[in-house]
Amino acid sequence: MKVLLTGFQPFGKDTMNPSFEAVKLVPDEILGAQIVKKEIPVVFRKGGAVVAQAVREEKPDIVILVGQAGGRTAMCPERVAINIEDCAPSFPDNEGNAPQGETIAEDGPAAYFTTLPIKAMVQKMQENGVPAIVSNTAGTYVCNDLMYHLLHLLHTEFPNVRGGFIHVPYATVQNYPKQPSMTIEEMAKGLRLSIEAAIEHEKDLKIAGGATH
Numbered sequence: 200m201k202v203l204l205t206g207f208q209p210f211g212k213d214t215m216n217p218s219f220e221a222v223k224l225v226p227d228e229i230l231g232a233q234i235v236k237k238e239i240p241v242v243f244r245k246g247g248a249v250v251a252q253a254v255r256e257e258k259p260d261i262v263i264l265v266g267q268a269g270g271r272t273a274m275c276p277e278r279v280a281i282n283i284e285d286c287a288p289s290f291p292d293n294e295g296n297a298p299q300g301e302t303i304a305e306d307g308p309a310a311y312f313t314t315l316p317i318k319a320m321v322q323k324m325q326e327n328g329v330p331a332i333v334s335n336t337a338g339t340y341v342c343n344d345l346m347y348h349l350l351h352l353l354h355t356e357f358p359n360v361r362g363g364f365i366h367v368p369y370a371t372v373q374n375y376p377k378q379p380s381m382t383i384e385e386m387a388k389g390l391r392l393s394i395e396a397a398i399e400h401e402k403d404l405k406i407a408g409g410a411t412h
């Protein structure tokens with residue numbers, strides 16, 4: 200079995216992105232599966248093209264994309280990606296793009312649900328002391344864009360490949376004193392546990408993982 204695991208380059212004012220730093224610390228083999236790692240540019244559409252090329256070249260069984268979500272308090276496996284790119288002109292991507300309500304795929308549905316067992320992943324992380332919660336929005340910036348591109352690709356061309364996205368909080372080393380954070384090592388542990396859960400559970404657990412608001 201092969202798992203493609205990606206993290207992002209730094210963006211905005213940040214000089215590091217904990218997502219790829221954590222990805223780099225994940226073992227290269229987990230439960231007998233080979234883990235292939237890739238760094239993704241924080242650029243609308245281009246990130247999706249890089250992932251698509253990696254999927255075509257590597258032929259993974261599972262794809263897990265990872266990105267930073269500053270302000271989150273826990274590891275956040277994402278439930279859904281939506282067919283929209285929308286960001287403030289004051290916060291463009293790394294090539295200056297700031298789409299304001301563009302459709303990602305004209306021929307795609309409004310949204311795709313993850314095909315990863317996100318509840319099993321959250322449960323396994325929690326049981327092993329890593330803060331984790333199901334997230335019901337990946338935003339409308341480059342992370343959502345990447346997740347949507349991946350799920351559109353898998354749905355249309357690779358129906359047997361499972362994939363999805365995990366947002367991580369700021370890293371403690373980034374030193375945002377008023378923001379919640381985790382260490383990169385803790386994030387890497389959470390990613391390893393998530394990969395184990397994805398290998399162990401082809402179908403997700405029937406347990407609650409929703410939110411009232």
Ligand code: PCA
Nearest residue numbers: 207241266267340341342
């Ligand atoms: N986080 C951004 C894009 C890159 C990243 O790590 C996001 O949540 O959209």
